[in-house]
């Protein structure tokens with residue numbers, strides 16, 4: 001049976017360059033899916049313009065208008081569910097989500113994090129790895145679970161750290177890799193090749209026991 005086009009909702013807070021890479025991959029047909037809405041918790045996020053330029057419906061749900069985390073997440077969830085989303089993509093979405101919200105989208109929500117998880121969960125990953133004198137850094141795409149940046153990793157890409165790197169130059173190189181791996185994982189999910197089963201990501205029926213580095217092996 002042919003796989004039906006998946007309905008994707010993307011959550012952003014900022015520039016939306018990862019969103020752009022997914023928009024592009026939908027437009028070329030790499031991803032068998034359609035971004036049905038982009039939601040930002042910040043009214044001035046540049047990603048909203050990217051979405052509008054691509055003719056995608058946008059919605060601002062400003063967290064500042066909600067006193068409780070629960071009520072913000074509730075508003076978010078209602079809107080996402082109205083869109084009948086098959087997949088929720090967090091793309092630079094800078095809010096911690098409640099456990100109820102995360103459970104509601106179990107196996108249907110992805111995030112990208114700028115580190116080689118499980119190293120450097122949380123923020124300021126580029127500066128932290130430089131401060132530690134690390135030799136490599138990277139990005140990870142993972143299913144979202146209640147533990148912050150702790151869900152099962154699907155795919156990673158690494159970059160070497162150069163002697164004259166600053167947090168900015170390193171972040172730029174990592175971001176280029178993010179734009180390769182995020183559309184790839186969304187492609188797999190939408191083609192029903194990637195599923196989360198018993199807490200482990202499976203690709204083409206096989207457990208991804210440890211995150212595969214992005215390579216030509218993945219087509």
Ligand code: GRF
Pocket residue numbers: 012013014015016017018019047091092093112113114139175178
């Ligand atoms: C990326 O580095 C992503 O890994 C992190 O936030 C940044 C978002 O960048 N979660 P953009 O908004 O996609 O350009």
